[in-house]
Amino acid sequence: MRKTISFVLALFMVAGISAQTSAQYDELIQVRSNNGKAKELNTCLSASVPVQYVLPEEYEGKTIVEREVDTYYSGKKTLRMQQAEDGTYILVDPERCTYTLEGLAKSDLTRYDVVSDETLAAHTASFIKNAKPKMDADGDWDFFELKQVGVLGFEANDSVDLDTCRMNYIFWLEKDGKWLFSNQTYGDGSLVDTVPPVEMLINYHLDRDSTYTLKVLHRTYGGKETELYSFDFTASESGRFQFPDSNLIDGYYEISRVPNHALDVHYVMNMTNVYYKEVHGRNSFDNAGAPVYAFVDFNDPVWYGEWTNNAAASSIPPYFVAVGCGSKWTKDLTNFGSFDLLAHEYAHLVVAANGRGGLEATGESGALNEAIADCMSVATDFYINKDNANWQIADGVTGNGIPNMRDLSNPKMSSGGVFSPNTLSYPQPDTYGGENWVDPKNQNYDNGGIHFNNGVFNYWFYLLTEGGSGINDNEQSYEVEGIGMQKTEKLLMHIILNYLTPRMNYAKMRIASQSAAIDLWGEKSEEYAQVANAWFAVGVADKTPVDNVETKTFNVYSAKGNIIVEAEENEIIDVYNLLGQHLASVEAQSGFTSIPVANNSVVIVKVGKDTRKVVVK
Numbered sequence: 001m002r003k004t005i006s007f008v009l010a011l012f013m014v015a016g017i018s019a020q021t022s023a024q025y026d027e028l029i030q031v032r033s034n035n036g037k038a039k040e041l042n043t044c045l046s047a048s049v050p051v052q053y054v055l056p057e058e059y060e061g062k063t064i065v066e067r068e069v070d071t072y073y074s075g076k077k078t079l080r081m082q083q084a085e086d087g088t089y090i091l092v093d094p095e096r097c098t099y100t101l102e103g104l105a106k107s108d109l110t111r112y113d114v115v116s117d118e119t120l121a122a123h124t125a126s127f128i129k130n131a132k133p134k135m136d137a138d139g140d141w142d143f144f145e146l147k148q149v150g151v152l153g154f155e156a157n158d159s160v161d162l163d164t165c166r167m168n169y170i171f172w173l174e175k176d177g178k179w180l181f182s183n184q185t186y187g188d189g190s191l192v193d194t195v196p197p198v199e200m201l202i203n204y205h206l207d208r209d210s211t212y213t214l215k216v217l218h219r220t221y222g223g224k225e226t227e228l229y230s231f232d233f234t235a236s237e238s239g240r241f242q243f244p245d246s247n248l249i250d251g252y253y254e255i256s257r258v259p260n261h262a263l264d265v266h267y268v269m270n271m272t273n274v275y276y277k278e279v280h281g282r283n284s285f286d287n288a289g290a291p292v293y294a295f296v297d298f299n300d301p302v303w304y305g306e307w308t309n310n311a312a313a314s315s316i317p318p319y320f321v322a323v324g325c326g327s328k329w330t331k332d333l334t335n336f337g338s339f340d341l342l343a344h345e346y347a348h349l350v351v352a353a354n355g356r357g358g359l360e361a362t363g364e365s366g367a368l369n370e371a372i373a374d375c376m377s378v379a380t381d382f383y384i385n386k387d388n389a390n391w392q393i394a395d396g397v398t399g400n401g402i403p404n405m406r407d408l409s410n411p412k413m414s415s416g417g418v419f420s421p422n423t424l425s426y427p428q429p430d431t432y433g434g435e436n437w438v439d440p441k442n443q444n445y446d447n448g449g450i451h452f453n454n455g456v457f458n459y460w461f462y463l464l465t466e467g468g469s470g471i472n473d474n475e476q477s478y479e480v481e482g483i484g485m486q487k488t489e490k491l492l493m494h495i496i497l498n499y500l501t502p503r504m505n506y507a508k509m510r511i512a513s514q515s516a517a518i519d520l521w522g523e524k525s526e527e528y529a530q531v532a533n534a535w536f537a538v539g540v541a542d543k544t545p546v547d548n549v550e551t552k553t554f555n556v557y558s559a560k561g562n563i564i565v566e567a568e569e570n571e572i573i574d575v576y577n578l579l580g581q582h583l584a585s586v587e588a589q590s591g592f593t594s595i596p597v598a599n600n601s602v603v604i605v606k607v608g609k610d611t612r613k614v615v616v617k
């Protein structure tokens with residue numbers, strides 16, 4: 001069986017300062033070329049067994065405890081994790097198959113290396129095995145941040161050349177003699193003999209109990225720097241601290257505690273597993289209890305490079321979800337705790353492990369892949385978060401005044417209706433081929449516009465769920481009666497498990513969804529009519545629904561222990577049980593083809609686009 005292997009970029013969220021934008025675009029393209037390399041791995045990895053994460057011995061056999069923690073994005077939540085005898089907590093819950101790990105790979109490889117399939121597979125397996133569970137010694141999951149540094153001003157003396165004195169300070173942070181961060185203030189250029197107070201926001205992530213060196217320098221006209229002060233501090237408590245000696249300069253530095261977004265990641269993976277279990281009867285994303293590896297602060301050099309301001313899912317085994325630690329310039333890592341954003345990544349795993357080869361991450365199939373991830377994410381959000389859920393993805397976390405990355409209920413208003421270079425989010429089309437549509441063949445532009453053109457399916461799913469009316473970009477007026485999320489999420493899962501093909505496009509998806517609606521509710525059902533109706537609304541069907549019903553292409557009869565199929569010679573006959581599990585695939589002979597099935601069972605027979613349900617007696 002074929003498996004799609006691709007690294008699915010989810011967000012293209014780049015909230016860096018604007019000066020970085022062009023460089024970040026370059027990164028985007030390089031990630032795509034990495035994507036291409038992964039695809040060649042296809043056949044090699046499909047035969048390999050997914051790597052199982054093995055807990056270090058010291059964590060084995062620990063009991064699962066529930067702890068209330070303060071997540072950044074989801075608020076106070078009860079989280080399931082393990083506790084060792086020494087009180088250490090790790091974000092591991094084998095019962096719910098969720099392992100929240102530190103994604104800091106150690107490798108000599110870089111993303112620019114051309115490596116063999118085997119090397120890349122071995123690399124991926126090894127970083128999963130070597131990843132550490134996110135751990136906290138005392139259950140206090142916050143981390144520290146150097147928030148602000150200020151100097152209270154100084155009077156020039158012998159160490160400062162009055163003739164060239166400007167109000168320019170440089171704040172400089174080091175660890176073990178290695179530069180980490182610096183930033184400077186700018187005065188108005190006038191000569192001064194007393195430098196006024198100045199403060200600067202730093203927002204630099206500190207490791208607990210590590211010691212850092214903070215330097216304050218004064219820069220004169222002509223760029224000459226004088227070190228005014230240098231001292232060491234340890235990140236162990238929050239507060240505002242004076243510089244330890246004010247011989248020449250008075251000032252302070254402020255350290256604050258920041259919630260740890262690993263808690264959000266662990267929470268969302270946990271609850272998303274609960275959603276798929278309770279709503280779809282699934283045991284983890286592959287229905288075989290696979291562990292969900294979620295890497296936080298992910299910076300694997302091969303898969304991710306330095307491009308840490310994004311979230312992604314690997315659709316090759318071993319499957320994993322990864323979130324970066326935010327832009328290295330802005331450190332806006334808390335963005336990655338957003339529930340729907342993480343549930344989107346999880347849904348990529350569901351598609352990738354559907355047993356049918358998932359969806360290729362380019363062109364129209366790539367757009368459908370992003371759309372399914374968006375729609376399943378929203379369905380998860382509504383089930384878990386109920387009244388707090390909505391139809392937007394990453395709403396309120398993109399910064400820069402952009403309200404969301406995507407709005408399924410109004411794709412043209414995704415990203416607030418404007419292209420946002422800082423978050424790389426965009427207005428999307430709501431009509432196939434309409435406004436904001438990207439040529440799916442343009443591989444140099446978001447792999448064929450996969451994060452644009454998903455808007456069409458997203459809107460189809462929204463209309464089918466909630467209903468709506470309007471005029472699409474083809475100037476056709478439409479009206480769709482919503483059938484409700486409980487039905488649309490079932491329909492979507494049925495499509496994922498029974499109808500997806502790796503290179504599916506919108507036209508095939510329309511037919512697949514109509515077949516799925518017939519499986520679930522019958523051809524004469526209201527649900528079927530609205531599925532077709534919604535496709536008309538988004539411009540994928542150009543006629544009204546009834547005309548689009550596919551004509552029967554085969555006949556099927558029940559016989560004792562067999563079904564007899566009358567279909568065109570060489571057509572593929574697929575047989576499924578009512579759970580959607582694939583039972584048989586047989587090539588039709590001329591005339592009648594007999595296929596053995598269990599007595600007293602009900603099976604679904606599929607030939608081409610046509611599907612029938614048969615009771616076998």
Ligand SMILES: [Zn+2]
Pocket residue numbers: 008009010011344345348369370373
């Ligand atoms: Zn995605």
